[in-house]
Amino acid sequence: MSTLAVPRPTHTLVDSLTMVRRSLLRLRRYPSLTIMLIVLPLIFLLLFVYVLGGTLGAGLGGGRADYLAYVVPGILIMTAASTAQGTAITVAMDMTEGVVARFRTMSIARVAVLTGHxxxxxxxxxxxxxxxxxxxxxxxxxxxxxxPGVLAAFGVLAVIGFALAWLSVALGMVSRSVETASNLPMPLVFLPFLSSGFVPTTSMPAGLQWFAAHQPFTPMIETVRGLLTGTPVPASTLGLALGWAALVALIGYLVARRLYETR
Incomplete structure (x- = not known):
């Protein structure tokens, strides 16, 4: 019989900290996963700067150095999306190996297991x-x-990472295998290509330009770009970036919690 009970707030906090510690220990013991997730963004950074940077920089009215400044925010967002794939994999591993099932039989706050991931x-x-x-x-x-700009940019990146983390946890829990979990987040990795991350949206065909202007990653990238380069960030752009992040986090949280209770 399950010993699950409704934990008091203090117990929820303690359980959450325990699960966070478990996740951090996993990162320390298996650094190869973090390294693997860093490699893809670095490859794209080097590819776009050294292979395409001269031509694309000229299109921006400058050179390779100008394109480097332009593309870095997009690569940073791609890094967050790439990490989401690793999160989905670790969650799916816990689900398929029975770890989550074991936690559900214990007197642990349900949200704590998800919070740790x-x-x-x-x-x-x-x-x-x-x-x-x-x-x-x-x-x-x-x-x-x-x-100040770098710190502010990383503050925004942390919010975006938080939102994508909840979404990736939900994707990991809905997956029936680790292989499926590794594939479901792939659109997140490639969605930055259809944004202002690598070229201005004004250079795209009309239909693609509309999509790029209205998808979540574009205001996120523009916000990070403005903070890093010291250019003013319109309040509407910042609001859209944070609004999209809040919406993604909420959807991910609700789906993940629902799956945790039912699967």
Whole structure:
């Protein structure tokens, strides 16, 4: 018989911290997963800067260095999306190996199990983004927004990472196998290509331009780009970025919690 009960707020906090610690220990014990998720964004960064950067930079009215400054925010968002794939895989592993089933028989706050995965995903995302930004700095990127701009950008990136973490947890829980979990988040990795992350939306055909202007990643990328480069970020753009993040987080949370209770 299940010993599940409704935990008091203090127990919920303690359970959540325990699950967060479990996720962080997994990151430390299996650093290869984090490294693997960093490799893809770095490959795209080097590809776009050194292979396509000269031509694309000229299209922006500058050179390779100008394109590097333009593309870094898109690569940082892609890094968050790439990390979501790893989160879905770890959640699916817990589901298929019976770990979550074991937790459900214990007197643990249900949200704590999910919170542990989300917190671990956010930390993993920020680590990956720091590495990507470090490589960009080595390539010559200089954030004109200075330290305040970089900190503000990473604040926004943390919010985006939090939202994608909840979505990836839901995708991991709905997957019937680890292989399925590795494939479901793939559209998140490629969606930045259909945004303003790599080329201005004005250079796209009309239909694609409309989609790029109205999809979630475009205002997120524009917000991060403005903060890093020190250019003003319109309140509407910031509002759309945070609004999309809040909506994605809410949907991911509701779906993940529902699946946790029913599967």
């Amino acid at each position: 989300v917190a671990g995903a956010v930390v993993q995302t920020l680590i990956a983004q720091v590495v990507v930004l470090g490589v960009a700095l080595l390539l010559g990127f200089r954030p004109d927004g200075g330290v």
